[in-house]
Amino acid sequence: MNIFEAWAKKNKKYSFNELIRIESIWINNFKFVEYSENELGVEINFKEANLVLLNGPNGYGKTTTFEAVELLLTGDIKSFNSTLLNRGNISKSILANNPSKDIKITAKLVNEKGNIITIERCIDCKYGCTSTKKVNEEECTEEYLWQLLKFNKSIFDIGMYISQKESLEFLEKKYGDRKSLILGILDSSNIQEKSEFLKDFEKKVKSSIENNLRAIYYADEIEKIKPKVDILNNIKNVDNMLKERKYSDAIAVGKLVGISIESITEIEISLRRYNKLLTDLKSNERYRATFITNRKNLIGFFNKNIKNNNFDKNVCPLCGNTSMELERLFNMTERVLKENNTLLEKDVDLIKDKIEKYFDEAECINEKAKFLNNTEYKLYLELEKLININISNLTEEKEVMTELKFNNEKDFASENFDNEYSLFKLNIEKEINRLGERLSEKEVKDYENLIDKYYKNGINHKEVDINNKIAFIADKYSTGYSKQISIEKKKLQDRNIEYEKVKNQNKLAEDTVKEYRKKYDAAFKAYQTNLVENIKIPLYITSGKIIQNYPMGLGINVDIKDKQVIFQTDNKEDDIFNYLSMGQLNGVALSIMLSIRSTIDFNDGLDLILIDDPLQSIDDISAFSFADVLVDSFTDSQVIMSTHESDKSDLLEYKYRQYNKSVKVLNMYERYINS
Structure with a gap:
């Protein structure tokens, strides 16, 4: 363990509330940088300079440095095209100098008070190029890293970094995708969580209504079924008794x-x-x-x-x-x-x-x-x-x-059956006679007089009386039945009242939640639109300064609609991408990045601008104007820029020193020769 690693382990956790700069970055086994097993890799020290200029001829590590920073902070390289093959995808392992070893990028960051934090990203080239992130040697998630440095992927892509290969990538997007990318700079995770919470709550309210209605309906149905269940249980009991009969019954x-x-x-x-x-x-x-x-x-x-x-x-x-x-x-x-x-x-x-x-x-x-x-x-x-x-x-x-x-x-x-049967008959007849003698004459007479005793001298019922009796019984039955109907009607009315009460309560809750969610979403949408609107004026002014010699007018207008963003000049309604020159489009791309940065609060977190040589395609006047805008409006930002044109490098260095800002110039060709 070296001194730097020991210091990082001792100072594990920091919550930065000031501006953060990258002091140094170490590149290991990435592109032309060879694999180093016991060292962090090749160091590029930015010190505390406001402007870091990477110059020298093409092919000596300027773009490699920018891509190493991009890979460290986002886990991706935007310009890497994995779909060049006719079939399948190209793995990021081809970016490794030694594909059998891991790519490792490490950075030391420092804030205004001198507090230090180390960030490390390791790409496993053997097993699917999975990425491992560490903050002060403790593994973390992508979200934690971005939260710590106060940025996200969208802010990095359109508000921090313009690459040499993808300088016009934003302008090449469809109108709708442009707006989505700009809106992506908002940290809307908290807002989206609240919106999802309201959606879930609305579903729960609807579900509660359905459950209450089911409870009211099935309460009556269960009462109707209960007697049938009792009858069924009795039938089952009888059936079990029949099945369990023993031989003693026989x-x-x-x-x-x-x-x-x-x-x-x-x-x-x-x-x-x-x-x-x-x-x-x-x-x-x-x-x-x-x-x-x-x-x-x-x-x-x-x-x-x-x-x-x-x-x-x-x-x-x-x-x-x-x-x-x-x-x-x-x-x-x-x-x-x-x-x-x-x-x-x-x-x-x-x-x-x-x-x-x-x-x-x-x-x-x-x-x-x-x-x-x-x-x-x-x-x-x-x-x-x-x-x-x-x-x-x-x-x-x-x-x-x-x-x-x-x-x-x-x-x-069989031959004795007739005799046995005759004897059997005689015995039966004797026993019948013997039993018959036990009845007295009085008992026989009483039996014969039963009808006379109970019916002959009784009341003579007429058909009218019988019909009246039938009507009386029917009336009693009807009265009891009507009473039961009244009771059931009362129960039904009570249920309906209860149902309407629950329905109204839940409807009110559902409408309230729905209205609240609509207002919440509408407010967020308005906030997003206002953010895009806020870019209009800075973009018009900045683009007017940078491409001031354009004959069709001094600035670029932004036409913002519900789902699209169109960039126009004063005299044309078409999008600028189809008729401006390459140099002018690069000037617009720089203007868009600086305009977006003017709408974002960088008072704390990583305040970084990365520009990889787009100045080579813009003229001297535009370069001079860009240098003025950069040093005048973004004085406290850490700017890392590359160019292979010495005159533009000298221009930028002169402008920053004119404002008493520190500058560090790194000639990548000389570093390569002397390494």
Whole structure:
């Protein structure tokens, strides 16, 4: 670390409130300047001179110095054309003396009190020419650098720097682009932030209105839907109850229809056994198939080794025992496996037959019933209806059903069905008679007199009375319904009042914000227009002084419209770019830069004017007038200018010394020869 770097690290942060000048600049690995690893690079010292003149022949670093300053302050070189290729773009890495190394530009700046700040920009030529900025060795953003030095890109392009290659670049722009560039010198970031804030606020107000309207609408809709949701939940609960029914419910139903619990349980157990045996059978079949495959592979391997005389055919390959019947033993093993599987299949078939027997018995009964005579079949149907009797009132009937219980386990014989059925009928008739005797004569008589007791001697209702009753009920219903309608209407009115209130409040807020934003934007637009208007008089005077020998009048007028800026002479309405000479246009370009500077406050920040040899194309009178304007109006500005014409260099030096201003002349050719 050199003394300069150590000092910069010690003095890290400064907020300049005075004019700032560039004291020195170091160029490393840029154009003809070679790469230096341990040094900052080639130094160009401007000291504290008001005017720095870079002179000497072309090709010895004058433009390189200006472009190094431009690259340091803006991160770009305006005259660099990356689109010359038919396809693709040219990289800035071609500006490096050694493209494998970084371009590095460093500057030391000082203010009126002697406070110093260092700025460094490093261009990574290997990876996309990315730019790294440092202020006092701490990385920073472009915006921070510009804020620190109190300028922006537009101010630099049209208010600080006129390059040799792009001296007429501003005048070549379209009318609309000219105004945009001039307006760009304003630091409008704060104004734009406020405008964006107002736009966002306006959107939020509109969104709030929509949300409030939705809330009012959906509040009523939700109330209407709630009962339907409750009904749906009840349906889901019932559905879940049906899905979660257990087998115990089947037992309860079985009692009602006369099927014994033992029969249901036996069927259930048989089904479980049947399913388990099926699973075991499939599993055994898989194991047997695997075993047989492995056995065949083993026998094949065994026979192969017998042929190769590795094994004896009568010696077991597994245990090593000698047996003359080894092949027969292998076959017995396979037969045992098959027999084991056959036993399982027989068990499955037995269980399956037993299950099917229950269903065959029931089917047989149905077939027999078809051959019963008409009378008996009707009697059977009547008896079948007894199944639906409410079991809570049938304590005695339970005993009867127990006595008449059908034993499912008894072997069924179709030839005994008629006898069994006749006996069953007789038993039923006996039980019916027994139950009938329990009703007393008084109870039977009371039953027969029910109609006479309650209706025969009662009030005789006429049709008129019934109609009146219907009308009365309808009136009561209508009254209740009308009351409900009134309540709902009141709710609707309240909602409408609430809606109108919210709507009016939000409309007022929205209109207020919109009007405020319009006025704000209009004021900013007027401010921008006033800025351009303020350039008119300085430009007319300055251009009149610099190109005073022009036969069509002494000054350049500015025609400012909503979206364009046109430069005209007194006698023509066309833009000057198409009919003035190169020297005159350069004089106008210098006049525009100086006029714009006259509208900007440079009381603090970087007060710098960079002019790279545009004087070569203007005549001596214009050069003399320009020198007068420059030294008279921009006394405190730091001016760095280049020219290869010694007479114009001497003229500028003389004018500045006449005003007792410091001048430093750097002959770039001599520096190159002596380096």
